[in-house]
Amino acid sequence: MVEATRSGNxxxxxxxxxxxxxxxxxxxxxxxVVNGSPQVSxxxxxxxxxxxxxxxxxxxxxxxxxxxxxxxxVAFVVSEPESRxxxxxxxxxxxxxxxxxxxxxxxxxxxxxxxxxREHAQVEQYVRNGHVDGAILVSVHGDDPLPWRLMExxxxxVMSGRPQLSxxxxxxxxxxxxxxxxxxxxxxxxxxxxxxxxxxGPQDMSVGVDRLAGYRKALRGRRGVPRDLxxxxxxxxxxxxxxxxxxxxxxxxxxxxxAASDMMAVGAMRALRAAGRRxxxxxxxxxxxxxxxxxxxxxxLTSVRQPTELMGREMTRMLLTLIEGGSTTTDPVIVPNxxxxxxxx
Amino acid sequence: MVEATRSGNxxxxxxxxxxxxxxxxxxxxxxxVVNGSPQVSxxxxxxxxxxxxxxxxxxxxxxxxxxxxxxxxVAFVVSEPESRxxxxxxxxxxxxxxxxxxxxxxxxxxxxxxxxxREHAQVEQYVRNGHVDGAILVSVHGDDPLPWRLMExxxxxVMSGRPQLSxxxxxxxxxxxxxxxxxxxxxxxxxxxxxxxxxxGPQDMSVGVDRLAGYRKALRGRRGVPRDLxxxxxxxxxxxxxxxxxxxxxxxxxxxxxAASDMMAVGAMRALRAAGRRxxxxxxxxxxxxxxxxxxxxxxLTSVRQPTELMGREMTRMLLTLIEGGSTTTDPVIVPNxxxxxxxx
DNA sequence: CCTACTCGTGAGAGCGCTCCCGGGCTAGTT
DNA sequence: AACTAGCCCGGGAGCGCTCTCACGAGTAGG
Numbered sequence: 120m121v122e123a124t125r126s127g128n129x130x131x132x133x134x135x136x137x138x139x140x141x142x143x144x145x146x147x148x149x150x151x152v153v154n155g156s157p158q159v160s161x162x163x164x165x166x167x168x169x170x171x172x173x174x175x176x177x178x179x180x181x182x183x184x185x186x187x188x189x190x191x192x193v194a195f196v197v198s199e200p201e202s203r204x205x206x207x208x209x210x211x212x213x214x215x216x217x218x219x220x221x222x223x224x225x226x227x228x229x230x231x232x233x234x235x236x237r238e239h240a241q242v243e244q245y246v247r248n249g250h251v252d253g254a255i256l257v258s259v260h261g262d263d264p265l266p267w268r269l270m271e272x273x274x275x276x277v278m279s280g281r282p283q284l285s286x287x288x289x290x291x292x293x294x295x296x297x298x299x300x301x302x303x304x305x306x307x308x309x310x311x312x313x314x315x316x317x318x319x320g321p322q323d324m325s326v327g328v329d330r331l332a333g334y335r336k337a338l339r340g341r342r343g344v345p346r347d348l349x350x351x352x353x354x355x356x357x358x359x360x361x362x363x364x365x366x367x368x369x370x371x372x373x374x375x376x377x378a379a380s381d382m383m384a385v386g387a388m389r390a391l392r393a394a395g396r397r398x399x400x401x402x403x404x405x406x407x408x409x410x411x412x413x414x415x416x417x418x419x420l421t422s423v424r425q426p427t428e429l430m431g432r433e434m435t436r437m438l439l440t441l442i443e444g445g446s447t448t449t450d451p452v453i454v455p456n457x458x459x460x461x462x463x464x
Numbered sequence: 465m466v467e468a469t470r471s472g473n474x475x476x477x478x479x480x481x482x483x484x485x486x487x488x489x490x491x492x493x494x495x496x497v498v499n500g501s502p503q504v505s506x507x508x509x510x511x512x513x514x515x516x517x518x519x520x521x522x523x524x525x526x527x528x529x530x531x532x533x534x535x536x537x538v539a540f541v542v543s544e545p546e547s548r549x550x551x552x553x554x555x556x557x558x559x560x561x562x563x564x565x566x567x568x569x570x571x572x573x574x575x576x577x578x579x580x581x582r583e584h585a586q587v588e589q590y591v592r593n594g595h596v597d598g599a600i601l602v603s604v605h606g607d608d609p610l611p612w613r614l615m616e617x618x619x620x621x622v623m624s625g626r627p628q629l630s631x632x633x634x635x636x637x638x639x640x641x642x643x644x645x646x647x648x649x650x651x652x653x654x655x656x657x658x659x660x661x662x663x664x665g666p667q668d669m670s671v672g673v674d675r676l677a678g679y680r681k682a683l684r685g686r687r688g689v690p691r692d693l694x695x696x697x698x699x700x701x702x703x704x705x706x707x708x709x710x711x712x713x714x715x716x717x718x719x720x721x722x723a724a725s726d727m728m729a730v731g732a733m734r735a736l737r738a739a740g741r742r743x744x745x746x747x748x749x750x751x752x753x754x755x756x757x758x759x760x761x762x763x764x765l766t767s768v769r770q771p772t773e774l775m776g777r778e779m780t781r782m783l784l785t786l787i788e789g790g791s792t793t794t795d796p797v798i799v800p801n802x803x804x805x806x807x808x809x
Numbered sequence: 810c811c812t813a814c815t816c817g818t819g820a821g822a823g824c825g826c827t828c829c830c831g832g833g834c835t836a837g838t839t
Numbered sequence: 840a841a842c843t844a845g846c847c848c849g850g851g852a853g854c855g856c857t858c859t860c861a862c863g864a865g866t867a868g869g
Contacts (some may be wrong), residue, residue: 132594134825145849150827160847182825185854190526195575211555218577223588224572227595230540230575232563241567246523249477259524335749356760385760392762415701415730417737452653479855492820495857505817527855530824 133174142170153178170289180227192227193438194251196242198265199234199258208411210257211425213279213414216431217255219252226252226437239265247272255279258342261323270448275441277434281325281451288448290441292433294425297327299456300333302378303405303423308337310464312375313401317349318387330379330407348373352383359386367394372404375464381406381413384420388463403464417463426454478519487515497640498523521548525572535629537572541587543610544579544603553756553773555602558624561776562600569784571597577602584610592617600624606668615793616675622779622787626670626796633793635786637778639770641671645678648750648768649722653682653689655809657720657748662694662737663707663732665724675724675752692719697728704731719747720809726751726758733808750807763807771799 137147146164152167153176159167170176181443184191195217197210221228229251231240236258246254246269248366253275257264263284270289271278278291307315320327331349338346350357350365359378363386366373376391378384384406388398396402398418406413409424441449484494488510496504497512498521503554515521529536540562542555566573574596578587591599594627598620601611604610606628614621615634623636662679665672676694683691695710697703704723707729710717721736723729729751733743741747743763751758755770778797786794 125486134559135827136825146826147828147849148847151848154827158847171610179530179825180595181526181535182854183827184526185524185530185825185856186825188854214575218575222583228575229537230559230562230563230573234560237569244522250525337806382760388717403842412757415727415757415761417734481855491856492858493817496818500858503817508817524855527824530826531855531857533824690859777812803861 132179133176134179138167138170138176141165141174157377167171176321185314190250190252191225191227192229192251193221193435193442194229194231194312195255196246196265197230197232197258198239198242198256198260198263199232208351209408209425210428213257213431213434214313216428216433217429217435219428219433220439223274225318226439238446245455246274253277253442255434257435257436273447275447276440277438277441279434281329283323283328288450290437290447290449290451292430292437292452292454292457293325294430294454296456297333297336298328298425299407299425299458300330300377300379301337302333302456302458303407303421304334304337305331306421306460307375307377307405308341308460309404310403313344314348314370314373315344315371315375316366316370318352318359318376318383319349319384320352320354320383322351327379334377345370351385352379354380354382356382356386356389359383360390361386363387363390364394367391376402378404378406381408381410381420381422384422384463385412385416388416388420399463405458405464409459413459416463420433421461421464422459423456424457426457429454466676471653472551475760477524478521479524480521482719483515483519483521483696486519486628487511487675496716535595536570537574537596538566538780538787539574539591539599541591541599541601541610542577542603543584543601543605544577547673547741551716554753554770556604557772558776558779561778562780563776564773565777565780565784568777578631579726588613591619596712597621598787600779600783618792620783620792622783622786624669624775624779626674627669628670630672632794635782635792635796636773637671637782637797637799639675640798641799641801642678642681644752644770644803645675645724646682647678647801647803648752649679649682651766651803651805652720652722652748652750653686655748658689659693659715659718660722661715661718663704663711663721663723663728664694665697665699665728667682667696674723679722690715691716695732697724699725699727701727701731701734704728705735706730706731707710708735709739712741721747721749722765723749723751726753726755726765726767728765730757731809733761733765744808750803750809754804756805758804761808766806766809769802769804771802772798 135146135149137404139146148159148163148165152164160271161196166283188353209395218228231242233242243265259266259278266278266289267274281293282289319331322328338344349369350362352362376387380388384404388404390399391402398404406420406422409422413420413422437449441447480491480494484491493504493508494512497509502611514738516553563573576587578584578785588610599614599809602624604623608736611634612624624800626638627634649660664676680691693715695707697707704727718746721732723732729749733749736743736747743749751765751767754767758765782794786792
């Protein structure tokens with residue numbers, strides 16, 4: 120069998136067999152060394168490693184996958200019907216965390232994006248068909264059955280953000296939105312503000328609910344402080360502007376506002392300026408997300424930062440554990456948020 | 465051989481062999497049908513398709529890869545040492561274009577990120593080792609030999625943005641920066657501005673060079689219009705602020721400024737405000753990139769938009785052509801920019 | 810009527826790897 | 840000295856697919 124010495128494929132990648140020949144051992148032994156099995160003598164291991172080095176051997180992913188029946192890759196699924204994904208650093212940062220954590224394990228990161236309903240269905244097919252060992256799902260909508268469909272299929276899945284309908288044991292990683300909102304609001308209080316309004320997000324999303332809960336929690340038990348001075352938005356700048364106008368109408372004396380997203384905070388600042396209020400002199404503002412925009416507003420926006428990269432890492436770690444253990448459920452992980460102080464308070 | 469009926473693997477995926485059995489043909493014929501070969505009779509094709517449908521057959525990627533010696537996937541390589549990648553919509557939008565174009569061809573999108581020098585080296589290894597059929601490289605630095613190293617290796621590579629050192633026939637897709645800058649500057653002129661300054665980017669990057677060239681081109685031949693009223697920045701907000709202060713010092717009478725990035729434009733607006741100038745009444749401002757931030761400044765920033773998603777699609781198309789043709793070089797593609805009018809002019 | 814060619818098809822031979830069984834060897838036990 | 844228990848190691852089998860080759864049947868040409 121000299122087929123190893125077939126035609127010169129240009130950048131011919133050596134195979135296990137060739138390494139084995141060079142090292143004077145068998146294919147099996149080389150495989151054992153490459154995969155770190157302890158069942159190899161020191162001598163054999165050394166000569167194999169030498170041959171590997173010499174020939175520049177790299178295992179063939181496809182062959183390994185075929186033999187092990189694993190895909191050695193995970194999918195990062197962005198199933199966002201809107202096109203404004205990625206305008207926030209959130210995804211990129213998450214992705215970086217995932218990438219970093221994954222690179223150590225040798226798994227590939229396959230990016231899957233779905234906007235249309237048809238693409239959405241394809242994603243499900245794709246993942247179910249075993250092209251990946253597990254999936255990280257971001258920006259999944261509340262009524263989307265995708266995660267459960269995949270779990271039923273036996274595919275390990277991890278989500279970002281607590282799902283609204285808390286399904287039994289759907290693995291997820293989230294930041295402590297309640298505590299973040301509480302800390303932001305408390306900070307306003309500690310800086311002497313007493314009429315603190317809130318612009319919160321949709322109450323059919325866990326972030327919306329949690330951030331409002333945090334706001335209320337911070338004000339609970341404080342004397343002479345209104346706790347229900349809140350208006351609802353949809354996280355967009357326009358909705359923030361609108362909400363702010365309503366709030367000013369309801370209480371022209373308000374001296375601070377907690378916005379559940381930076382975009383809404385930006386809208387609020389615009390409305391405040393239009394109403395002749397100065398930030399932070401007349402009204403202090405805090406946002407949430409610590410987006411890029413927060414750094415460039417005038418004044419720069421104090422905001423709650425989610426450790427997005429860390430969240431990516433945690434999601435990955437969780438997923439790898441699930442994949443290894445062959446399980447599909449595990450306890451959620453909640454990571455702490457941090458208040459970033461800037462000029463708007 | 466009943467090994468097809470081995471243990472019930474839960475979600476046992478059917479193999480070619482099983483489909484063949486169900487359809488009453490041989491493996492080879494099924495393969496031909498699945499791969500769209502014309503060498504199949506209508507009868508055979510029909511019964512195979514029926515069996516495929518019935519059993520829910522999906523080809524095993526790894527097996528196919530192994531047999532064809534292709535990876536059936538392309539890498540999207542982000543080799544950015546800085547951590548501020550993805551804060552701009554640029555990457556996300558590019559990625560979306562790539563993803564859309566790729567999904568039609570059935571290739572996988574593998575995301576590879578490299579920040580540290582070590583990761584950087586790993587990326588090269590990774591791509592060279594044939595784990596992917598080609599690579600899309602974004603944010604490659606001028607002195608980075610990565611693209612050429614890969615090309616020498618025979619790997620098809622496509623870059624975003626014209627490389628500084630215009631190397632013979634390195635495939636790339638870029639937007640028409642010269643024309644974009646020219647149009648932006650011309651727009652300022654047409655609105656009656658006559659003392660138009662520029663804040664340009666580093667001149668060791670093609671975007672920096674091109675955008676300055678466009679600015680100069682717009683003003684060339686206009687009487688009584690200064691053409692060298694420019695200061696340099698590094699695309700950051702701080703540098704824009706600094707440059708604006710310098711410009712105001714050099715010409716307190718200037719009535720417009722073209723900034724080669726939105727971030728620098730934001731910095732410029734801040735410096736203008738600090739100097740008591742109103743935007744756009746006293747000084748008009750245009751930016752470049754049409755970033756998310758541009759929409760949220762006060763006033764909203766007029767800016768040049770690059771068709772990033774289209775660029776992603778073009779890059780992908782180019783890469784697929786290269787992969788198919790077995791070539792590594794092709795002519796660049798330049799896509800047009802668009803001026804987005806907002807309140808800052 | 811025989812040869813030549815085309816067309817659809819079946820089947821063997823891999824692609825490069827892992828897994829597992831069994832054999833040879835050494836060391837420890839009776 | 841014979842026997843068992845480990846430890847290494849070799850190599851067969853197989854993962855699911857593509858590719859090539861050859862064969863039989865049909866059609867055309869001489």
